[in-house]
Amino acid sequence: xxxxxxxQILLLLFVFxxxxxxxxxxxxxxxxxxxxxxxxxxxxxxxxxxxxQPLADIIKLLFKEELRPLAADRFLFMLAPVIxxxxxxxxxxxVPFGADTTLFGLLEEPLPLVVADVNVAILVVFxxxxxxxxxxxxxxxxxxxxxxxxxxLRSSAQMISYELSYGLALGGVLVVAGSLSLREIVDAQAGxxxxxxxxxxxxxxxxxxxxxxxxxxxxxxxxxxxxxxAEQELVAGYHTEYSSMSFAMFFLAEYxxxxxxSAVATDLFLGGWHGPFLPESFxxxxxxxxxxxxxxxxxxxxxxxxxxxxxxxMMFGWKFLLPLAVVNLLVTAAGVLSxxx
Amino acid sequence: MSGELALFYLFGGxxxxxxxxxxxQRNPIYSVLLLIASFGAxxxxxxxxxxxxxAVTQIIVYAGAIMVxxxxxxxxxxxxxEAPIDHVELHExxxxxxxxxxxxxxxxxxxxxxxWRVVGVDDGRPVADAGQLAxxxxxxxxxxxxxxxxxxVTSILIIVAMVGAVLLTxxxxxxxx
Numbered sequence: 262x263x264x265x266x267x268x269q270i271l272l273l274l275f276v277f278x279x280x281x282x283x284x285x286x287x288x289x290x291x292x293x294x295x296x297x298x299x300x301x302x303x304x305x306x307x308x309x310x311x312x313x314q315p316l317a318d319i320i321k322l323l324f325k326e327e328l329r330p331l332a333a334d335r336f337l338f339m340l341a342p343v344i345x346x347x348x349x350x351x352x353x354x355x356v357p358f359g360a361d362t363t364l365f366g367l368l369e370e371p372l373p374l375v376v377a378d379v380n381v382a383i384l385v386v387f388x389x390x391x392x393x394x395x396x397x398x399x400x401x402x403x404x405x406x407x408x409x410x411x412x413x414l415r416s417s418a419q420m421i422s423y424e425l426s427y428g429l430a431l432g433g434v435l436v437v438a439g440s441l442s443l444r445e446i447v448d449a450q451a452g453x454x455x456x457x458x459x460x461x462x463x464x465x466x467x468x469x470x471x472x473x474x475x476x477x478x479x480x481x482x483x484x485x486x487x488x489x490x491a492e493q494e495l496v497a498g499y500h501t502e503y504s505s506m507s508f509a510m511f512f513l514a515e516y517x518x519x520x521x522x523s524a525v526a527t528d529l530f531l532g533g534w535h536g537p538f539l540p541e542s543f544x545x546x547x548x549x550x551x552x553x554x555x556x557x558x559x560x561x562x563x564x565x566x567x568x569x570x571x572x573x574x575m576m577f578g579w580k581f582l583l584p585l586a587v588v589n590l591l592v593t594a595a596g597v598l599s600x601x602x
Numbered sequence: 603m604s605g606e607l608a609l610f611y612l613f614g615g616x617x618x619x620x621x622x623x624x625x626x627q628r629n630p631i632y633s634v635l636l637l638i639a640s641f642g643a644x645x646x647x648x649x650x651x652x653x654x655x656x657a658v659t660q661i662i663v664y665a666g667a668i669m670v671x672x673x674x675x676x677x678x679x680x681x682x683x684e685a686p687i688d689h690v691e692l693h694e695x696x697x698x699x700x701x702x703x704x705x706x707x708x709x710x711x712x713x714x715x716x717x718w719r720v721v722g723v724d725d726g727r728p729v730a731d732a733g734q735l736a737x738x739x740x741x742x743x744x745x746x747x748x749x750x751x752x753x754x755v756t757s758i759l760i761i762v763a764m765v766g767a768v769l770l771t772x773x774x775x776x777x778x779x
Contacts, residue, residue: 381658384658385658387666388665391662391670392665394670395638398670399635402631421671441738
């Protein structure tokens with residue numbers, strides 16, 4: 262028997278290492294899927310089918326020289342990647358990824374599969390993600406380079422514009438579920454209608470799901486919204502001046518953020534760990550499957566769509582996505598009031 | 603209890619020190635960052651008060667959204683570090699200092715009066731209601747029913763301020779077009 266505190270700490274370490282791992286898996290998947298889409302082989306030389314490629318990438322990054330521009334603000338230049346990476350990891354801490362488990366009788370009390378069970382979990386994710394933008398903005402400013410600064414300015418404008426739609430899309434789900442706790446939102450999606458249609462958020466909130474995924478791509482700075490690092494215009498955007506491990510931390514943060522957004526979307530819209538065929542204790546397999554599908558979608562979108570123009574991004578965010586999100590929330594609230602409340 | 607008290611002094615102290623350092627910085631970027639740190643410490647205090655919703659809202663609205671705008675503006679203007687004051691010729695009229703002094707004293711007296719009034723305040727609500735008061739439902743009810751008028755008036759005020767700011771900045775280019 263393992264005491265609850267030890268189990269909690271072990272879970273914390275497990276989640277941390279799985280997130281670290283997920284970044285390298287994502288790097289490999291991204292390169293392989295990109296290759297598939299572009300009819301190439303992708304990484305093939307390091308290990309069988311290039312499986313050791315992420316390891317090689319990490320070793321390469323570790324042994325690069327750490328450079329710092331002479332005119333950079335030293336303290337903030339060092340701090341920025343740390344903020345980015347910390348925010349990325351911290352956001353996942355309130356995301357539940359499975360039902361309570363005793364690990365087949367190994368534990369006395371069932372352990373919830375979430376690092377920190379907070380009753381305002383979804384807002385905590387939102388708050389921590391909004392802190393992540395400081396990493397990018399400070400990186401851009403402290404580098405003292407025009408490309409970095411432009412990348413950072415674009416990033417903060419983009420984040421502010423899309424955070425609103427992102428939050429309003431969340432609002433729709435919260436109104437339907439009547440709770441701010443991710444655990445309760447997932448449990449509200451258990452079961453089916455008429456035996457076939459799952460009670461998932463994506464069924465009750467299809468428009469909310471689309472808004473959430475679109476804004477999520479913008480929030481994580483992925484193509485077609487990758488303006489902060491648009492390489493054809495800004496060299497590498499906010500991380501132009503970064504090298505070696507501090508660059509790797511931004512890289513890590515980007516992939517962990519993708520995993521977090523996909524995990525949150527799974528919990529909010531795809532029924533979390535609920536699914537047919539598998540018993541409750543194996544629900545995490547469903548969670549992984551759904552999350553991987555969303556991550557595949559992310560990569561697929563990146564290698565399919567070209568980057569928007571910056572004014573198109575702003576037009577789309579403010580004149581289309583935001584009004585749509587407002588209407589969606591209003592209609593949802595009216596529906597809940599008239600049918601449920 | 604003692605752990606909670608220690609945390610209270612930690613967050614309270616951090617908030618006060620960070621706020622004081624905000625006005626002591628030469629570089630406005632650091633001022634903005636310290637203000638964010640101060641908001642973070644305040645959010646910690648809200649958590650200690652069993653008001654997690656308030657804490658998270660504090661982070662999302664102030665530290666997350668408003669301060670990003672501040673940082674955005676500071677970066678856009680690229681304000682250099684402030685020069686020491688003794689090399690700058692002071693142009694303000696003599697009366698300004700006196701007026702400022704009087705206003706500062708008035709503010710101090712008001713603050714003292716407000717603090718004195720708050721001590722031992724009892725509005726009839728039982729203390730156990732604190733957790734209830736902080737729930738999302740209760741906040742929503744109070745905000746949109748009891749204080750609905752103040753809430754709506756505030757939003758109009760903010761819109762007026764925004765429209766005014768846009769109008770002021772567009773005055774020159776508007777004349778040409």
